[in-house]
Amino acid sequence: MKSNERIDRLAAQLHEQVMNSGERMTPLERFNCVNVHHAKPDRLMAWAFYREYPRYLVDYKVRDLETDYLKECESMLAGLVEFGFDTIWTNVDLYSVTPEIMGVDIDMIEDAVSVPKAAVLKKPEDLKLLKAINPETDGRLPVVLDTVALLREKIGDIYPIIGHLSGPISLACCLRGASKFVVDMKRRPDFVRELLDYCADVTITIGKALLDRGAVGISMADATGSPSLCSPKQYNELFMPAYMKIQKALACMTPPGVRWHSQSGIDEVADIEKFVTESCEAGNTVFHVATPWALNCDIKRILDILKSYGACLWFGIAPAAFANLTEDEMETLVKEYIDTYARGYEGYFLMGPNMLNDTSKPELVKAWMHAMKKYGKC
Amino acid sequence: MCDFDFQPIIDVIVDGEGDDAAELVQEALDAGIPAADIIDKALVVGMQMVSDKYDQKEYFVPDLAASADAMTEALDILKPLLEQKDGEDKGTVVIGVVKECSQEIGKNIVAAMLSGAGYKVYDLGTNVAPDTFISKVKEVNADILAMSNPMLQTTKYMKETAEKLEAEGLRGKVKITIGGASTNPETAAQVLADAWSKNGNECIRVCNRLMDDLQA
Secondary structure, eight states: OOHHHHHHHHHHHHHHHHHTSOOSSOHHHHHIIIIITOOOOSBOEEOOOOTTGGGGGTTOOHHHHHHOHHHHHHHHHHHHHHHOOSOEEEOSGGGTHHHHHTTOEEEEETTEEEEEEEOSOSSGGGGGGOOOOOTTTSTTHHHHHHHHHHHHHHHTTTSOEEEEEEOHHHHHHHHHOHHHHHHHHHHOHHHHHHHHHHHHHHHHHHHHHHHHTTOSEEEEEOGGGOGGGSOHHHIIIIIHHHHHHHHHHHHTTSTTOEEEEOSSOGGGOSOHHHHHHHHHHTTEEEEEEETTGGGGSOHHHHHHHHHHHTOEEEEEEOHHHHHHOOHHHHHHHHHHHIIIIITTOGGGEEEEESOOOTTSOHHHHHHHHHHHHHHOBO | OTTOOOHHHHHHHHHTOHHHHHHHHHHHHHTTOOHHHHIIIIIHHHHHHHHHHHHTTSSOHHHHHHHHHHHHHHHHHHHHHHTTSTTOSSEEEEEEEBTTOOOOHHHHHHHHHHHHTTEEEEEOOSSBOHHHHHHHHHHHTOSEEEEEOOSGGGHHHHHHHHHHHHHTTOTTTOEEEEESTTOOHHHHHHTTOSEEOSSHHHHHHHHHHHHHHHHO
């Protein structure tokens, strides 16, 4: 059977599964209910960031997904059929697509995410050599855009197709080298400002292309740009202008707006209320907190702030939980999180793994979804 | 010579000024100050002040990284002079970020701080395969292998490296310490390491303890 035929079959299976699920809403309706209208959905949104995780279901390697949009689609769809998440999104800079366009040497590994090998900005003056990009033609970006377009065509009536962006700090670190970038923050803040402005422009260009090709929303992850990477002053003066530029450019193009998350370090922010408020004022519509670190924070206070701005919380369950718990423990954990944090905030609450990866056990992913359906009813 | 003023070198380390550190260190050498004295009385003192400021949240990662960078610049000048005196190191450490990872900010800081604390450090960089760690450990007769792992899915490579070290019959002679964003004290046991540390300061203490264990 050809890849196209397998994709059609998986898409048909998904339609059948969703229609026969016994649930009142399709994943797309649930997404719109929470992310656009902030109304109470039929159940809590199961928000999974699952990347290349389901490739084993279709017997592909990571490199296949990084280079072939049909295989990427097939893997994504197979994951939805197997686990029943409410979300589907495609990857860009996780796979070093943009840095590669900029000339960063990439180590393409057969069955692991590609790794940038060396930075291209050996000295600050090299920034002038970087050009604007064309997402329709440059490097492997067409693979990403074609994936979005095909997913939209096949399941866009029942699933929210989310375009995934890597944030400007992560891109800047690839271009300059993370260690040098961090030192630059102290020694050459003007250069950092200029570099991040350039990275914001690139991010906007890719975001617009994702929306043009059918993504209903944009999810921007900036794992390197966690608040723990720098001082609050540096975060505000160097990072925030880049984030705000992206938000301003893209938020008006998509009803759910743009979300961004920083992988960790939220609990180390001295004034979390101020940080969340500033994030919302910058236009962020989904704020990510990652357990276990975030459990040190006042989650309900964060939710109250987000609610007042019409933004959602993505309550991320630690990847370690998907590797180490038993199925019963996972069910208990999900119930506890829902009872403790979600009640009263159903129109503002998204819940799921921070990220699924090869350490995640399929039976625990299923146990999470089972618990979401069992305890997440609204 | 006893009157030599180390304060300007201490200041540039604390301020994280790489070029100035190299220049001042060269001036000190030209004035006849032994390399070991420059390290002990200026670089280590400066880095300790930086660490204290970091612990007190007066300094942040960019400050730490800039100071570590300045320290590295200074050590690049001093190391060739130190290597003439074998046996004076506290111990030999091989350090690197595990396979399939390219995030090295923390590792660079730790490597610089260990150098400043008197360890001979071989930094293998990022994306280091288990076999590469093992061959370097053997080549330089390392006492400690320090692995940094920023991502959960690559934790397996730390364990693989520890198992290979065991298979080579080196586990009794080489201690393993780990760190990185995805690790915690429990990870050390999971990957068969001897210790875990949260930051550079702690890693120095851990390495000192591991060296004591080796010598016991």
